[in-house]
Amino acid sequence: MAEVLKIGIAEWKQTTAPNRLRTAGLGSCVGVILFDVRTQVAAMAHVMLPDSNIARKHQTIEVGKYADTAIDALVKSLNQAGASRLQAKMAGGAQMFQFKYENEAMRIGERNAEAIRKALKAHRIPLVAEDCGGHNGRTIEFDVATSVLSIRTVSVGTKEI
Amino acid sequence: MLSEFEQDLLKELGNIGSGHAATALSTLLAKPVNITVSSAEMEPITYLPERVGGPERHVASVLLELGGDISGMILILFPVDDAETMVTSLIGTPFTFAAADELGQSAWEEIGNIMSGAYARALSDWLMTPIMIQVPATAIDMAGSIVEFVVTSVQPEEDAALYIDTTFMIDDKVSAGHVLFLPTHGSLEQIERRLLGHG
Numbered sequence: 043m044a045e046v047l048k049i050g051i052a053e054w055k056q057t058t059a060p061n062r063l064r065t066a067g068l069g070s071c072v073g074v075i076l077f078d079v080r081t082q083v084a085a086m087a088h089v090m091l092p093d094s095n096i097a098r099k100h101q102t103i104e105v106g107k108y109a110d111t112a113i114d115a116l117v118k119s120l121n122q123a124g125a126s127r128l129q130a131k132m133a134g135g136a137q138m139f140q141f142k143y144e145n146e147a148m149r150i151g152e153r154n155a156e157a158i159r160k161a162l163k164a165h166r167i168p169l170v171a172e173d174c175g176g177h178n179g180r181t182i183e184f185d186v187a188t189s190v191l192s193i194r195t196v197s198v199g200t201k202e203i
Numbered sequence: 204m205l206s207e208f209e210q211d212l213l214k215e216l217g218n219i220g221s222g223h224a225a226t227a228l229s230t231l232l233a234k235p236v237n238i239t240v241s242s243a244e245m246e247p248i249t250y251l252p253e254r255v256g257g258p259e260r261h262v263a264s265v266l267l268e269l270g271g272d273i274s275g276m277i278l279i280l281f282p283v284d285d286a287e288t289m290v291t292s293l294i295g296t297p298f299t300f301a302a303a304d305e306l307g308q309s310a311w312e313e314i315g316n317i318m319s320g321a322y323a324r325a326l327s328d329w330l331m332t333p334i335m336i337q338v339p340a341t342a343i344d345m346a347g348s349i350v351e352f353v354v355t356s357v358q359p360e361e362d363a364a365l366y367i368d369t370t371f372m373i374d375d376k377v378s379a380g381h382v383l384f385l386p387t388h389g390s391l392e393q394i395e396r397r398l399l400g401h402g
Binding site: 050051052053066067068069070071090091096097104107136138139140141148150151177178179180181196 | 248249251252257258259261266268337338340341342343344345346347348349351352354355356359360362
């Protein structure tokens with residue numbers, strides 16, 4: 043029986059086919075999936091922030107929350123599961139509100155996506171598809187068996203990448 | 204975790220802020236608006252979308268940024284249907300957000316403006332400190348996508364979200380809106396100091 047694993051804000055989970063990975067209501071956060079077609083294993087993180095250096099000192103870091111620590115954790119865990127040729131897909135990083143006075147915090151979605159691209163590059167993992175930016179929230183679901191990522195928005199409906 | 208004392212303090216703050224917001228909304232709509240007792244929580248970020256009806260709940264929202272000694276954000280969330288009903292009764296013609304009608308859109312912004320402004324003014328009066336506010340922004344989307352942006356902006360370095368939540372009911376309808384106040388953690392200390400008279 044195929045299961046749908048739900049990933050909350052700042053969490054990450056790993057599974058194998060025929061299961062699916064799902065995260066709902068992505069705004070400025072980015073949902074990133076690393077997967078290996080051959081071993082049919084995949085992991086998804088719901089990333090909130092670009093860089094773990096912002097975390098308070100001596101605080102236990104929630105690894106799924108930051109782009110850098112999330113990618114490291116996913117790569118390590120998937121390699122342990124026998125994955126040999128990782129690829130990535132991602133979606134999210136929207137700007138939910140348009141203020142009259144823009145500040146750096148408003149660009150958080152864009153910065154999240156950029157930090158993930160950088161971390162993937164450092165691990166030499168190809169980003170094969172993405173749907174980032176814009177002003178809409180997204181719910182995403184990844185089918186491990188087919189590597190298809192479906193993306194639902196309130197205004198546009200569902201599409202697949 | 205918040206202590207029981209901190210919870211009571213913040214709940215009282217929520218009651219005062221949302222009491223004024225409810226009065227403002229009631230005057231605007233010429234309808235009774237009831238609020239339930241506010242709740243103050245500090246809990247894992249993952250729980251917050253569930254509090255406001257689930258991450259995929261389609262909501263209309265208004266966000267106001269506060270600056271000064273007390274900083275943070277006030278977020279107003281209503282189910283889209285309820286927000287459309289409010290706007291319809293205000294402008295006198297049927298309104299939906301999908302139709303992108305300018306008059307209705309600005310009426311919704313005005314509802315948010317008046318409610319969040321009343322909340323912020325009440326906080327400022329009660330805490331006896333000036334609070335700077337910007338022009339509010341609106342978004343019509345999934346509740347999860349909206350609250351996660353707010354938590355990320357206000358409390359980026361924390362693993363738990365600190366918020367004060369009040370439920371609004373218009374015309375005794377069961378369907379409810381939320382007004383959330385998310386202070387920065389620095390402001391929490393300021394609030395306590397001011398209310399305890401050490402400031």
